[in-house]
Amino acid sequence: MHIPEEDPYPDVTAAGGLAPALRQAAELRGCDTGLESWATDATGIETTRGYLSVHTTIGERIFRLRLHLPEFGWDIGATDDLGTLAEAIAAWREGVPVDALEARFDFLDLEEFTRALEAGEPTASQWADLLSSEYYRGQRNLLRRLHADEVLRNAFPTMTHRAVRLRVDPMYGMSRQVLVHEPDEGRYEVVRVGVPGADWTDVPGDDLIAHLRAALYDDPSS
Incomplete structure (x- = not known):
């Protein structure tokens, strides 16, 4: 039975x-x-x-x-x-x-x-994967420039339609983040993700790192 x-x-x-x-x-x-x-x-x-x-x-x-x-x-x-x-x-x-x-x-x-x-994970591994990816070879110079900055390399990177997305907190998808795109060599466009009314802004190459640092880490009330 x-x-x-x-x-x-x-x-x-x-x-x-x-x-x-x-x-x-x-x-x-x-x-x-x-x-x-x-x-x-x-x-x-x-x-x-x-x-x-x-x-x-x-x-x-x-x-x-x-x-x-x-x-x-x-x-x-x-x-x-x-x-x-x-x-x-x-x-x-x-x-x-x-x-x-x-x-x-x-x-x-x-x-x-x-x-x-x-140990800096998962951010460090994510940077390594993107920098070594053949699929994102066209964005490698931009990725290298962002990663070279001692502040920006602490942001979690992903790719969105060939633009680099930098997010402050790798564990929270809604944390402060930006998209940066290089449509032509040396010409950059940046947008703050999740900010009402935010639009793509042209940013001179010499100002790119400072602009991204401010967008990600400065006091939003300032």
Whole structure:
């Protein structure tokens, strides 16, 4: 006689999925995981320190928490307690310091993540990838010029339609950022991303670095 295996996730099944179950657990704990009411899975939870995702394990009750940054990802903990997991996600979203998170949630292991940040990742690797890419060979001189600046090389670079996008915080997609384009050799156009009414501005080559520094790092009220 076939005996059906016991469901290790009865709360998830009853809720209709992992995301609804996490929302219910968070409500019971009085916290917020950031999962929208329409979400059916628990991937891509946006925070100011990257994206979080939750994954289950077949055959046993384990919720694995993973952190994603551009081109990087870390497994940062696993637990069988959905309520504790919801609290940890909420605390991460609230910006609780890493050492305080590890002290409060003993299932978290953030050592690899913190070592990577201390080593300048993922920004350093992203610069290296772009500078060595044959696909962006046409933008290599511009990339080299930006990377040569001791301030701008700390901004996270990506490419958008052949323009270089520099973002202050690699872990937060909405942090201050600019696009810089070189339509002709030595001629530059810059735009502040996300600023209402902002438009492309011609910037002389001699002023480019100072202009980008100001756009990314100066006090917005100045």
